[in-house]
Amino acid sequence: METLALLMTGFAVASSPMNLALAALGAVVGTMVGVLPGLGPVNAVAMLVPVVFALGLPPESSMILMAAIYIGSEYGGRISAILINVPGEASAVMTALEGYPLSRQGLAGVALSLSAWTSFLGSVLATVGIVLAAPVLSRWALAFGPVEYVALMIFAFACLTGLLSDQPIKALLATGIGLALSTIGIDANSGVMRYTFDMPNLIDGLAFSTLVIGLFAISELLILLQSHRDGVSVKIERMGRNLFNFKEMRFTLPSALRGAGIGFFIGLLPGAGGTVASALAYSTERKITERRDPEGSRFGKGDLRGLATVEAANNSASNSNFIPMLTLGIPSSGTTAIMLGVLTLYNLTPGPMLFTSQPELIWGLIASLFIGNVMLLAMNIPLVGLFARMLSVPAWVLVPFIVVVSAVGVYSGKSASFDLILMVVVGAAAYWLRRMHVPMAPLILGFVLGGILETNLRRALSLSAGEVQILWSSPIAIALWGAAAAILLLPRLLRRALPAEARLSED
Template identity: 55%
Template sequence: MFDYLIQGFGVALTPLNLSLALIGATLGTFFGALPGIGPINGIAILMPLAYTLGLPAESALILLTGIYTGAEYGGRMSSILLNVPGDAGAVMTTLDGHPLARRGLAGPALGLSAVASFVGATLSILGLTLFAPLLSKVAVMFGPSEFFALMVFAFASMAVMMGHDPLKTGIATVLGVMIAMIGVDSSTGIMRYTFGQPALFDGIDFVVLIIGLFAVSEILLMLEQAVRSGDSDMPKLGRIFIRLKEVMACRATILRSGVIGFVIGTLPGTGGSVASAVAYTTEKRISDREGTFGKGDMRGLAAPEAANNASAVSSFIPLLTLGIPGSGTTAVLLGALMLYNITPGPLMFTQHPEVAGGVIASLYIGNIVLLALNLPLAGVFARVLTIPSWVLVPFVALLAFVGVYQLHSDPMAIYIMLAVGVFGYVLRKFGFSLAPVILGYVLGGLAETNLRRALAMSGGSPDVLWSSGISLGLYAAAIALLVAPWLLSRFIDDRRVGQADTG
């Protein structure tokens, strides 16, 4: 791997490829900051252009990789500033990122996001360089039953989020799972929750759901606030840059979450949404002694940011070593490789070392470029909060409508988005968090798909679900997550009673 890396730096540091890495990182940041665009659409837009311009395979992949990693950075801007996540991995960022912005700490929040993303991605790039062949063998051991057990563990991790109002969080999660079931059942052909409407036969697209729940509901809340108090209740800009002591206070969080994101990202099909959710809930269990998570805690922002970017990088491991895309975005990159008649897998490092090494080296370069680009500009981006509502509301609405229409070119998608937005507005008015809805949608869909596959492979026998050591280990970890807080509270109460009796 070190030989490939040295050769890769020789490829990535040429003037053309260095320029393409910079262009890709900049464009990716822009694509990620626009809700509904994201890395998948950014790569899909530029992939044919790169091929048409006659770029070599390694140069095209460096450009597209820069877009991917840049979009992971850019998606956090709308999450923190507007409470509108750019993709599923950014949902957890809104929980503490936007409250920080409302308190006048938008600049430090964006700065911490850049640092956490950089450290998480760097840890993952080092892991990619050192452990790619070993982890690719572990990833192959995960079948449908193991992935279903992983989803059960992820749902158990969400129990940590049910601190203040378990009933509302549970209801929101169930609503997300129900939304994931809308459409034609792929196995039986039965219509589920469609009410006979052809527009719902294919289900509710994730982009439509996330823009409706977050962007449209946020627009309605901003309009309500503008009617009540005008712009007098706008958040103050406050401090611009992150302090070193604030970063150091989150160092353990960033390292833990980076490792979690790296490991989860190597599993094909999981993605940043699972990694950020597990990292956030794990960190909340470890660090949230004062009950500040969800109210603007720096650690609650650092955890999902480090995990999500680490997961984005480690998703290249199954792609490059096995030819299996680790996420939706790497699936598009797989298409780019096949466009150049390159088959990813174990032989790629010997048949096309310039491509494999160039991509890995460009991850190092692009990560440094993105930190240098995003950290100094945090104060500039934070000034979005000072824009008056009569300008900001139409701008966010325009992004929402354009983001949905450019994906579907169907007015019905816009109507569904508006209906989902009103639904999200009602949920928020009744005190429901929207994050469990999105996580229920993502995890519920993955759990159902893998459950169906596992049962199909076993002829309907449920024994397949606990037939492997990996599955049993994940179920045991899920049970431990649910039972440990109760046991700990009982132990603390018993100690207090014993101390009282002794006194």
């Protein structure tokens, strides 16, 4: 009952005119960015970090805006996957697998509307899950001291390296680079300058928004140029019938529900997120179908059930991602890591305490997920044709525009040329790393969590006067260390369960 009252407070926050307008704006912008080939939720959220700050929004409003952009670009990502077979990000690869053949058969409209519906279903079910699970988990998380936090963060890094990438060593390297970058600047405990090289601009450390934009926006432009020059031209299929019918809905409902369930639990794991969830849901569904109904299976040639389950799983996981981020302060994807970084810019320490100290923020965000999803469904079914037209915007219009938004955003933070130059340098370095298949999500997670990890590590060792044994002195900590070890071994087993297409490193 208490939860219900809190949820009502959340709805009151989320339905203030400004927050409603922000959610709608975020949904539109998110979908538009998501549609653009190559740009996914991470890029969309990253570009808007400084803009959110320039607008001077209160924390709950900026979280609502970013969440709407995040969820919106998940909706948008499927449009380019289905229409032109170009998944905007790794988690849409499975969508393209079934969706593109459908649109080749003249069923693009059906595929788009059905995937919007199952996305909605997955999102809403996961948000209900957040409402039920988050308060319980946050109460449990209050028992966490510095020792448990250290173990938890090691577990999160283990998840990221183990689950996300087919080359764990590169994910580990990315984590290390992120951790190293987080040490730049003045050390709060001792006042010692670390790696500032006498540059006054580095005393406060690397600016979060500069780093994020360099990593995700600027490097993306270089990748875009690579695919623009080496890629093939785009041809959009005809829409055909605009809406799925009742029979198709009933036919795909069990698949969508299964996908939503798988997505929810995968999304809980730090580091897993939409890519793993959609891949796992797809292969599960394919196995179930081929066993029960081998004749009717059209998997690989455009099966509505495959599309339904993938979209439900993907969106369910992106929503349940919020649970570890909100309750433990451990983001499970690049996008939630960025949102967490934004919270710290507001001087809010992410974690279980937020539930008691900032109930408006937490419950406003959760309520806005419901509202945002309804808006997205209402928008996506009638307006899909309009969004699809974004695909024909030529790159020479788009790219300068992205540069301008990025540069203005970075400049507005500190008004320094230094940060603009840093943005380009980071972008070029990130492009080089991404070409080597070094994933970016662990890097940003390492950067965001590096400070918290170091503080907790030093606090724990202060408690024990330097004895390292304290790090595995509590049952929770031991369990987390064990889980971290298990997860590093798990991918070898998972790899056999996942189809080859899933083995993309997410960036």
